[in-house]
Amino acid sequence: TQLLEQSPQFLSIQEGENLTVYCNSSSVFSSLQWYRQEPGEGPVLLVTVVTGGEVKKLKRLTFQFGDARKDSSLHITAAQPGDTGLYLCAGYNNAGNMLTFGGGTRLMVKP
Amino acid sequence: EPEVTQTPSHQVTQMGQEVILRCVPISNHLYFYWYRQILGQKVEFLVSFYNNEISEKSEIFDDQFSVERPDGSNFTLKIRSTKLEDSAMYFCASIQTRSEQYFGPGTRLTVT
Numbered sequence: 001t002q003l004l005e006q007s008p009q010f011l012s013i014q015e016g017e018n019l020t021v022y023c024n025s026s027s028v029f030s031s032l033q034w035y036r037q038e039p040g041e042g043p044v045l046l047v048t049v050v051t052g053g054e055v056k057k058l059k060r061l062t063f064q065f066g067d068a069r070k071d072s073s074l075h076i077t078a079a080q081p082g083d084t085g086l087y088l089c090a091g092y093n094n095a096g097n098m099l100t101f102g103g104g105t106r107l108m109v110k111p
Numbered sequence: 112e113p114e115v116t117q118t119p120s121h122q123v124t125q126m127g128q129e130v131i132l133r134c135v136p137i138s139n140h141l142y143f144y145w146y147r148q149i150l151g152q153k154v155e156f157l158v159s160f161y162n163n164e165i166s167e168k169s170e171i172f173d174d175q176f177s178v179e180r181p182d183g184s185n186f187t188l189k190i191r192s193t194k195l196e197d198s199a200m201y202f203c204a205s206i207q208t209r210s211e212q213y214f215g216p217g218t219r220l221t222v223t
Contacts, residue, residue: 033212035214037154040200040217040219041216041217042204042215042216042217043154043202043214044214045211045212045213048211088153088154090154093167095166095167097142097159097161097166097167098156098159098167098169099144099146099156099204099212100156101146101153101154101155101156102153103152103153104153
């Protein structure tokens with residue numbers, strides 16, 4: 001069974017601060033995705049990383065896939081209250097037919 | 112923009128009753144999934160479906176669960192005899208290729 005551990009589980013910061021969320025596993029994933037989920041809604045895809053060492057940027061968000069494809073990080077620069085939400089990482093198994101989710105990081109950005 | 116839709120948004124049922132949760136995936140997508148999320152817990156994979164058959168299922172997806180694509184648009188999850196612990200948000204997702212999954216808004220199932 002593939003597991004993804006996210007840390008921290010909760011993060012409360014002030015507007016303007018930077019933060020990093022980690023997603024770690026002992027398993028290799030063919031690709032890894034980051035989602036954001038609002039209360040009562042389904043996860044919304046932010047980015048997919050496929051290649052070991054890959055870095056993708058989405059405005060103030062920077063996503064990195066570990067060289068061994070076992071871990072990933074999400075870095076937010078100059079966080080804003082609109083970034084508040086639940087961030088989820090999820091990885092595909094090698095067959096590509098099963099997505100395993102991490103437990104999520106609940107971020108609160110205070111104005 | 113195309114989206115995955117789910118009905119109903121909220122279903123309340125009594126323990127032991129059968130429920131059918133419905134999903135309309137994005138029209139040109141080929142792979143379909145069901146996930147559940149118990150309140151405060153992580154999103155859990157239930158089953159994936161491709162070419163009219165189950166391609167992968169988790170330990171949660173026992174004999175009480177079944178999936179069906181009865182026509183060209185709907186994708187359903189049936190729970191034959193609901194238990195209290197089946198109370199959760201159930202999300203349907205679909206993809207065209209094996210990368211970006213698009214999730215529906217979910218159905219909140221409450222078993223009393």
